[in-house]
Amino acid sequence: MRNRERGQPADLPSLPDVLDAAARIRSHAIRTPVLRSSTLDAMFGTRLFFKCENFQRAGAFKFRGACNAVFSLSEDDARCGVATHSSGNHGAALALAARLRGIPCRVVMPRNAPDVKKAAVLGYGAEIDFCVPTLAAREEMLEGVVARTNAAVVHPYDDARVIAGQGTVALELLDDVPDLDYVLTPIGGGGLTAGTALAVKSRCPGTSMVAVEPEGADDAYRSFRSGERLPSVAPQTIADGLLTSVGVRNFALIRRYVDDIVTVGDPAIIRAMRLVWERMKTVVEPSAAVPLAALVENRIDVRGMRVGMVLSGGNVDLDRLPW
């Protein structure tokens, strides 16, 4: 925490940590398929490879990092359970990982989190503590939970074990699809982006790594351009999984391994989301459609290229679709 306040990254994961994570989560996580769409390929003049983390357990890539963190704990550390704060997917993922290890889990969630995400956390047997939707309120309430329960905190993204776990997405993608020219991820807190970038650049240095961020929550974009972390104030976007600001460890890895960050507007995100539903027959949440939105808005020129994209999650309220 002191390190974080000074803006200095603490322990950063490296490729062996990602490989360890892959072995640790193998029997729990789904090795998700890579889907293609000839219609979308034709539409964008490119070859797209969609890594379907919406099919991951608990409906998002977040399960990988949470699972790696939970199963990294010593018996002693695990005894009092785990706790976190999360707008949703990490909470559900940690709840499921804790259940698989047979330990308790408490999740601090903002009151305005989607109902479907609250239900998922409860469904996996965790307890929820509701707070107002600010980072300060989340952290304060989480400190209280930890003081009472002595639970081990698993941060949703600024955690070496979590970043290493998310990096396993890229290991699988690179194994299944050789010779990618680009890998694109959505970016919120930066767990997926940092882990993916670390794995991609360690394995395939010639592959370009680009993160895509909603304009209304563009702290990673501004931070990347300025060279220092500039957290968001009151971010607003349909991509509810990307409201958080980039973490310290995440930013350190992003500066080292990410080639570029571009931003997209909510209308393009909604259009990209609908394209994925209609053309790929797969349910993704708005955050997962953010990389494709960069092609919809022509923010990145990938014509003729082989492009890997992570469809990060599929937890969306079917009664409140954005079209």
Place this chain on the structure above:
Amino acid sequence: MRNRERGQPADLPSLPDVLDAAARIRSHAIRTPVLRSSTLDAMFGTRLFFKCENFQRAGAFKFRGACNAVFSLSEDDARCGVATHSSGNHGAALALAARLRGIPCRVVMPRNAPDVKKAAVLGYGAEIDFCVPTLAAREEMLEGVVARTNAAVVHPYDDARVIAGQGTVALELLDDVPDLDYVLTPIGGGGLTAGTALAVKSRCPGTSMVAVEPEGADDAYRSFRSGERLPSVAPQTIADGLLTSVGVRNFALIRRYVDDIVTVGDPAIIRAMRLVWERMKTVVEPSAAVPLAALVENRIDVRGMRVGMVLSGGNVDLDRLPW
């Protein structure tokens, strides 16, 4: 046609025809994945294997049969193109197959077909002739089209080449998942059911083959029980792909190879459809959810069993969801 009127099956496909079809369509069709859901397994106390034909080209298994038929035509027969009548998925599938072979395609469609299905047919470059939504009107208009164009007719289901093509779904499912206790398909005209049953019983005689039909379009159920074809009159169901009555060849194969047919109500179909969307993150049309609806309504006891289910298609209008 004379054969059909006398109720006698004409040429019936056999396993070698299905194997030929698999070789013929291999370079055109997608080898669709089999997805699982631990949540649905727990919910129904079973092990479910979903063969995702909603990821097939043109969004449904229909592409397999259409593709096999189009690429079975001699150069001479192919020259004037192909024609069919279809409530939607077969039309789009035939249009795509014809485009791949570079021949013209005309599709007779009922005016009340979903917009998304009309758009797909047009998008693949075929021409549509609209008719009133009765089988008689469809067939009459198709005869007119054939008289004018000399196109080769590819019936949506009552065609040995089409049935053999649909049977390739089962070949792949059985290759990927050994030791299935049950295979479940939705049934409309019976192309998928007949092809699947033929392949399943030829390859794995110990596997039970059950077709599931909407109560509001239960001609296959009644025909199976009575032993003679009893076409539907004015069928009504949310499962718009299953309004057609079982064909002659289809019924002959169904009597030979299908173990049972059960029916389900529209509320169970809608609930099953939503379960697939929410839990499996995959977009299916109502017809595709019909087999799972049989578990929702407890119409078939598969507890503890290994059950293969064909998710037949994913072409649904995202602006008109049934919940």
